[in-house]
């Protein structure tokens with residue numbers, strides 16, 4: 001395994017990776033937190049959300065027009081979640097933790113419980129990437145077999161076909177079911193053992209009520225649209241942002257080229273674990289850089305999640321040089337489509353029971 005190659009001095013590699021990251025900020029006298037690009041993103045996100053919200057409830061239009069504005073508003077939520085909420089929950093936008101904490105509620109504004117997000121994403125994904133039974137991203141209600149270790153079920157035979165449809169349900173599931181399930185019907189050992197503060201239960205119901213209130217109840221009772229119509233467009237719009245959000249998130253880890261360790265001990269240190277289990281994509285894409293919240297530059301995100309994502313592009317170039325020097329493989333797919341293809345083949349390989357998965361073509 002290249003990540004344990006004796007020729008690599010693992011301690012030196014780790015130190016050099018972090019030195020190259022820290023030197024960038026020292027040399028340029030930059031802060032690790034928001035730069036001008038991030039301030040522009042904050043402005044875009046909040047302006048988009050507020051304007052589309054006002055349009056939704058003030059401009060009278062046809063049903064089709066309302067559907068258009070509703071979709072426009074849902075996409076502001078996707079933009080906020082990917083570009084603002086994720087960073088805020090990692091304390092990376094501002095130096096001041098309280099400001100980040102306030103911004104972390106943007107998740108709740110978009111229907112996702114920020115407290116539970118931190119429990120799942122930070123404690124059960126960031127430091128146990130691709131480990132079956134520990135990484136929450138690999139659970140997916142048992143509908144997918146992401147690792148060889150995962151139990152095979154007959155419907156996994158078609159997982160490379162249905163994944164796109166099910167990723168579309170990811171967003172509505174998160175908003176309407178998953179958060180409640182995590183609080184009341186915990187399905188991982190970590191969640192079962194975790195005692196949540198009473199205040200978090202109150203916030204869960206309060207924020208969910210606000211979200212359902214402004215996305216479903218207000219259009220029905222204030223604008224007098226039929227309940228069926230509003231429910232219909234709610235699910236259609238969530239399906240659209242679910243496909244995009246689910247795909248953007250999933251195409252960095254469960255890929256043919258990545259490793260799926262049995263435990264954290266398989267690597268000499270965490271830096272090797274990240275390089276072995278994570279792939280970037282669309283590194284040079286302007287669209288990805290503006291809309292995907294740095295999730296496409298995922299190696300650096302796992303190495304330093306407390307750095308604001310608008311620094312990732314330049315930091316990725318730096319860590320690539322260190323990896324090259326130490327002959328550690330840095331993995332990246334040139335385009336989003338190429339990454340989706342890798343994800344597809346990974347799912348296809350694991351759609352057969354007890355097969356020997358080949359990780360190269």
Ligand SMILES: [Zn+2]
Pocket residue numbers: 086090121126301305
């Ligand atoms: Zn993260």
